[in-house]
Amino acid sequence: MSLPNEIATAMESLDQLPSALLATILTKLDVSSICSVASTCTVFNACAHHILSFIPTFHLLGTAPSMELLRPLLPPNPWMKSMKVNCGRLDDSAIQILLQPSLQELCMLNCADFSGKLLSEIGGRCKDLRSLCLGSVAEKRGRAIHISDLEELLSGCTHLEALVLMFDVSFSMRHDFARVWALASDKLTSLEIGYISSVMVTELLSPNFEFPQSTSRVQPSILPNIHKLSLSVDYITDTMVGTISKGLTCLTHLDLRDAPLIEPRVTFDLTNSGLQLINQQGKLKHLSLVRSQEFLFTYFKRVNDLGLLLLADKCANLESIFLGGFCRVTDTGFKTILHSCSTLYKLRVSHGTQLTDLVFHDISATSLSLTHVSLRRCTLLTNHAVTNLASNKNLKVLDLRDCRNLGDGALRAIGNLHNLKTLLLDGSDITDMGLPYLRPGVISSLITLSVRGCKKLTDKCISALFDGSSKLPLQELDLSNLPNLSDNAVILLAKSRIPLLELRMRQCPLVGDTSVVVLASMLVDEERWHGNSLRLLDLFNCGGITQRSFRWLKKPYFPRLRWLGVTGCVNRDIVDALARSRPFLHVSCHGEELGAEQWDTGDDFHMHDYDEMDELEQWLQEGDYESGDEEMAEAENVAEAME
Amino acid sequence: MFRTMSSKKMITLKSLDGQTLEVEEAVAKKSLMIKNMIEDDDVMDDDVEDDDEDHVVHLRKVTHKVLEKAMEYCKRHVDEDENKVVNENELKAWDQDFVVKTDKSTLCNLLLAAYYLNIESLLLLLSKNAFHHKTSEGKKPMEDMRILLECQQ
Numbered sequence: 161m162s163l164p165n166e167i168a169t170a171m172e173s174l175d176q177l178p179s180a181l182l183a184t185i186l187t188k189l190d191v192s193s194i195c196s197v198a199s200t201c202t203v204f205n206a207c208a209h210h211i212l213s214f215i216p217t218f219h220l221l222g223t224a225p226s227m228e229l230l231r232p233l234l235p236p237n238p239w240m241k242s243m244k245v246n247c248g249r250l251d252d253s254a255i256q257i258l259l260q261p262s263l264q265e266l267c268m269l270n271c272a273d274f275s276g277k278l279l280s281e282i283g284g285r286c287k288d289l290r291s292l293c294l295g296s297v298a299e300k301r302g303r304a305i306h307i308s309d310l311e312e313l314l315s316g317c318t319h320l321e322a323l324v325l326m327f328d329v330s331f332s333m334r335h336d337f338a339r340v341w342a343l344a345s346d347k348l349t350s351l352e353i354g355y356i357s358s359v360m361v362t363e364l365l366s367p368n369f370e371f372p373q374s375t376s377r378v379q380p381s382i383l384p385n386i387h388k389l390s391l392s393v394d395y396i397t398d399t400m401v402g403t404i405s406k407g408l409t410c411l412t413h414l415d416l417r418d419a420p421l422i423e424p425r426v427t428f429d430l431t432n433s434g435l436q437l438i439n440q441q442g443k444l445k446h447l448s449l450v451r452s453q454e455f456l457f458t459y460f461k462r463v464n465d466l467g468l469l470l471l472a473d474k475c476a477n478l479e480s481i482f483l484g485g486f487c488r489v490t491d492t493g494f495k496t497i498l499h500s501c502s503t504l505y506k507l508r509v510s511h512g513t514q515l516t517d518l519v520f521h522d523i524s525a526t527s528l529s530l531t532h533v534s535l536r537r538c539t540l541l542t543n544h545a546v547t548n549l550a551s552n553k554n555l556k557v558l559d560l561r562d563c564r565n566l567g568d569g570a571l572r573a574i575g576n577l578h579n580l581k582t583l584l585l586d587g588s589d590i591t592d593m594g595l596p597y598l599r600p601g602v603i604s605s606l607i608t609l610s611v612r613g614c615k616k617l618t619d620k621c622i623s624a625l626f627d628g629s630s631k632l633p634l635q636e637l638d639l640s641n642l643p644n645l646s647d648n649a650v651i652l653l654a655k656s657r658i659p660l661l662e663l664r665m666r667q668c669p670l671v672g673d674t675s676v677v678v679l680a681s682m683l684v685d686e687e688r689w690h691g692n693s694l695r696l697l698d699l700f701n702c703g704g705i706t707q708r709s710f711r712w713l714k715k716p717y718f719p720r721l722r723w724l725g726v727t728g729c730v731n732r733d734i735v736d737a738l739a740r741s742r743p744f745l746h747v748s749c750h751g752e753e754l755g756a757e758q759w760d761t762g763d764d765f766h767m768h769d770y771d772e773m774d775e776l777e778q779w780l781q782e783g784d785y786e787s788g789d790e791e792m793a794e795a796e797n798v799a800e801a802m803e
Numbered sequence: 804m805f806r807t808m809s810s811k812k813m814i815t816l817k818s819l820d821g822q823t824l825e826v827e828e829a830v831a832k833k834s835l836m837i838k839n840m841i842e843d844d845d846v847m848d849d850d851v852e853d854d855d856e857d858h859v860v861h862l863r864k865v866t867h868k869v870l871e872k873a874m875e876y877c878k879r880h881v882d883e884d885e886n887k888v889v890n891e892n893e894l895k896a897w898d899q900d901f902v903v904k905t906d907k908s909t910l911c912n913l914l915l916a917a918y919y920l921n922i923e924s925l926l927l928l929l930s931k932n933a934f935h936h937k938t939s940e941g942k943k944p945m946e947d948m949r950i951l952l953e954c955q956q
């Protein structure tokens with residue numbers, strides 16, 4: 161490259177830079193930036209085309225490109241190592257350009273329109289793959305995956321180390337299943353499956369320790385080197401848990417989630433005995449057992465404190481634990497976990513309906529240094545618990561959603577946590593007076609803050625939180641379900657000039673057109689941006705939004721907006737017109753939550769109104785205990801008999 | 804002969820227009836080009852007695868103004884190399900400030916300087932921010948990729 165003789169003020173504009181330098185600069189940008197730069201002038205365009213033939217990384221997850229848009233961006237590239245694409249608008253015809261043979265990391269999401277051929281083609285073309293993640297393959301009606309597709313994938317990618325299949329894999333006869341998974345690479349250490357039945361899991365892993373009766377041939381071990389296993393099943397059962405523990409001897413991360421369709425019977429459920437079987441070798445570092453209420457209000461009825469005591473026995477190495485739906489466990493059980501796991505740094509409990517302050521009473525006496533604490537729907541917790549928890553000065557994530565009895569006292573304690581990055585206080589009893597406790601220590605490190613459904617908050621909460629300093633790192637703010645929040649609050653927010661990326665104000669009856677206008681004209685940084693930095697704006701069901709707002713949602717306002725939530729009934733035509741004029745904007749009108757990444761993956765599947773008590777709680781209170789107790793007693797008898 | 808070990812050895816950088824700039828050795832060495840030049844000199848001058856004499860590095864392609872800016876960046880980031888604790892948020896904020904305060908033409912020259920002097924982290928920072936200046940000229944950021952196709956044809 162020939163440098164100019166003087167690196168002096170002769171250089172007025174970037175396109176005069178030497179092409180080698182331009183190429184270097186462009187290679188440091190992500191794909192969408194490269195595209196937008198390329199569209200500005202012919203010099204950059206040529207440069208962009210040049211570098212697209214050798215960039216090692218191609219990540220385009222935020223928007224779903226169509227085939228026409230994608231084709232010029234993916235010339236044959238023997239140096240491409242990592243590709244991540246949102247395939248929402250693609251189908252099998254994209255296989256040719258997407259599956260570059262040199263790929264080592266591939267992530268394709270929203271592949272509903274693809275057929276099983278995608279799997280077999282990956283096995284055929286991308287032999288060097290180390291990490292593969294496929295989402296929603298063939299979920300569209302009329303598409304199908306066959307067991308042979310999976311077979312070709314597993315036998316083709318012999319270097320595969322991590323595999324994520326976020327879709328239903330029970331598309332085959334069961335006897336075939338074990339044979340096919342035996343073909344998987346020995347190097348596979350991490351496996352995540354979107355849905356599989358527990359019976360299939362049990363049958364899959366049984367050969368690992370059961371001796372074949374009829375044949376003399378030694379059965380190869382299935383998935384022998386798995387360290388991380390993450391499964392969504394129909395029912396977590398004792399048998400399945402036992403099989404996993406015995407069959408996978410290297411396991412360090414176990415993530416199990418179920419969503420029962422009907423009330424599980426004793427043979428199809430997790431009981432205290434099952435908990436005893438987990439972690440037999442004591443190698444587990446991370447354990448997650450969650451029962452989701454997606455289809456039915458249910459929980460782990462057959463597990464009580466005894467089960468947790470048995471679990472805690474072998475859990476000295478545990479670093480992270482997530483227990484969801486253990487409604488029969490009391491303080492004794494939870495406390496035992498805290499005291500037995502001396503290296504614990506992540507604690508998550510969901511639906512801990514009997515969890516009280518006592519669990520954390522002497523937490524400062526333990527040597528624990530928790531960094532992530534999530535206590536969701538633990539309604540018996542009060543400010544005392546938070547005060548004790550706040551002794552963990554290294555806390556980065558504090559999720560206390562739906563702990564209704566927390567108030568300003570908790571905020572005072574939280575004010576001492578200067579490393580906090582995420583704070584979620586949805587549905588709590590805090591007021592405007594408590595929020596100043598977060599200044600200056602916490603607010604100057606927070607990235608995500610949610611006060612959704614904290615009904616006592618008013619417009620003053622904005623001035624209580626932000627005192628005019630615009631250098632805050634805050635990126636995500638959730639002010640949804642606040643009946644007293646009005647346009648004035650949004651004006652204050654805009655004045656504070658915090659460069660927010662995500663703002664949610666769902667179901668705020670007093671928020672209206674003025675807010676949209678104010679946000680649209682927000683200048684985050686006069687010298688550089690013309691328009692604000694928002695990528696996500698959720699105004700679903702806001703009382704004052706009319707057609708007028710849509711004029712301010714068009715270009716060039718909100719230049720970086722990718723997700724927009726509005727109420728569809730405003731005027732369907734206008735909403736459609738907006739969506740058409742902004743093809744990279746994802747407009748949602750039906751009230752679903754926005755955003756590609758949520759804080760937690762599906763702990764609840766219904767929208768919160770915060771008017772009624774949580775339905776599960778209500779149901780629990782109505783006393784379903786009678787029918788449960790008999791089975792509980794029976795399970796305990798069985799457990800005793802086993803010892 | 805005993806070597807006097809001063810903890811902060813200074814290097815003199817001489818720019819295109821003859822002006823000199825004195826910086827700590829560790830700061831100057833963030834530029835891989837300067838680092839190589841110093842280390843080559845060290846090898847050559849092994850038998851020189853006077854180790855206290857400051858090295859003078861001639862940078863014939865960089866003006867004083869641009870060199871100052873580059874060294875300002877290096878000075879702020881020198882802690883990273885020495886594995887000292889850095890406050891990430893503060894550093895990021897400083898970086899953004901640094902870029903914002905740089906006007907467009909200096910930015911181009913600074914880019915060239917970062918490339919020439921081989922200061923990887925500065926080049927990365929400037930690359931990521933270079934086109935914000937460009938697009939703020941009234942062109943809309945994130946144009947349709949359709950336009951990309953039109954340019955092609």
